[in-house]
Every structure is written in structure tokens, then in C-alpha cells.
Amino acid sequence: MRDLLLPPTASAPRRVLVLGDSITYAGGWLVALETRLIQAFPRRPIELLNLGLPSEMGGDADDGGEHARRHGFPRPPLSERLERVLDAVRPEVVLACYGMNDGHGGAWNEAWFAAFQDGQRRLRAAVARRIAPLVHLTPPVYDPQAPKACCDPSYEQVLGRFAAWLRGQAAEGWRVVDLHLPMAAALAERRAADPAAGFGDDGVHPGEDGHWALARGLFAALGDQEAVAAPSLAALLPQRLAGLPALVRRRMELRRDAWLAHTRHTRPGLAPGLPLAEAERQAAELGAQIDALVA
16 A cells, blocks of 8 residues: 555655545545655655545435535535546546445435445546556544434444445455544544543544544555554654644645646535646645655
8 A cells, every 4th residue: 555655766756636525625634644654755755636525425326405405505426527637637546535425414225325336436447547546445434422413323334334345345356445444443442431522523524533543544554553553643743843744734725725626626615726836836835845844
């Protein structure tokens, strides 16, 4: 997994496209991943391009208009923008994290599960046409005990079945990294110490601790046991690199907003971002600050 993400030399950065929903868009687990890779491999540059889109689902399941009634717009499917994004970004590797929105927050539904499966297969076919490796990430957990839990009480079981199906595809040659079980284990550990503990108010969108639990799932796949054992990103960094995550986040969000606009997403309500050329110019300046910090 590590060599899949990192280039063999410093001659050019490896461009890794990350697709997903609002949890990916928020980017905490990606900031942790990129920060750790920069810290551990400063001479093997990587571009983690976060194009997560809030509300997006990996499949095309119709929820009967429920999302539109609640939020004023239908839930966007990945298929609407996938080809545009792949053609514009031209990634060398793709990470994709879907499932949280594919069950529409409801009880088990066979048609929605089939749509999730079909969406993952279509994603694989589209990426394969570009001759790029694809890594499927299992969906995060849903916490029905969250104070403002917003989904069906059985929704965690729904997501668990989505995650189990993805894990099973590894036998068919799919690259799959499990984030669901490590996050569930981390939540159970926190709740054993404090029954009121959790990862977020609504059970869907994790805070900083939840994003760290997701990142630890990726660190396990990378074989980075030091990072897996760390209680937080801050605890993993020496004092001289304490400012690194903030620089990584600024660059990630700058490029995220510009690239989402450039690839013409259709979801209402997002910041428009800078013109792509200007965003990349500013991102390069941040990159120089990052390089100076880790030198």
C-alpha cells in the first residue's frame, strides 16, 4: 500500500485522487495521512487531491425524493461527475470511500445495496480504462447512540454489511482497505471508558477523534505501527513539525475547492473556490513552506 501511494523517487509527485462524500470532503483523515507521509518520506512527494463531495453516493439509488424534501436538492451520484473528474485530474492512483450515503440512512434495502455494488463496479471500470490502481475504502461507522443521531437505529448494521461485501471483493483481486472495523473498535474502546463518549453529534459526521480513527485504519494498511499506536496526530509529530498539519490542510482545502469547481460538480451550497491556476499557484507556495519545514 505504501509503495502504491508514494513515488519511487523525488523526480515527480505521485497524484492520488481521493473520492468520497462529506466525510472525505471534511478531510481530517486525509490531513493525517498526508502529514504522516510527508513526515516519514519527505523526499518522495505525493499529491493527495481531495475531491470528496458532500451528500454524494457511490451508486445511483433513488431515495424517493427524501433528500430533496429535506435539503432542497437530490442526493448527487458519483456517476454524474466521475468521467469529468478522471479526465481532468488524470490520477496515478484513486482512493474511494463510499457507503455512508448509499443506504440513505434507512433500514436494510436490497435495491439500495445492489445500487451500491453496481456503483463500485462502474467506478472500477472507469478507473481501469485510465490504467490507474483503485483502492476501495470501506465506509465509516454510524453511531446510533450519538446525541443527535439522524438515521435509522439499524443503520450501522447496514453499513457493516456494505463494508463486509467490499472486504469480500479482495478475494476477487480488488484492493480494499478496511476503515469500518478499526473505527468501530476505536468507538467501542472509547465508550467502554466513558459511556457518553462518541465521535460526533449526529452519528454520521465524525469529529477530530473519529477522523483519527479512520486514519489509523489507513496506517495499518501501510504497515505503520507507530502511527497506529499513536493517540493523535499531534502526539506523532515532533515539536518542530507541530505546524505541518495546518499547512497541509490549507493546501488541501485550497485545491479541493478549486478542483471541485473546475470539474463542475452539481451540488448546491459549496464555496466556489479560486480559479484553478491561481489555486495551484498558492498551493505551490504552501508546498514550499512545507518543504522548508520538513527539510
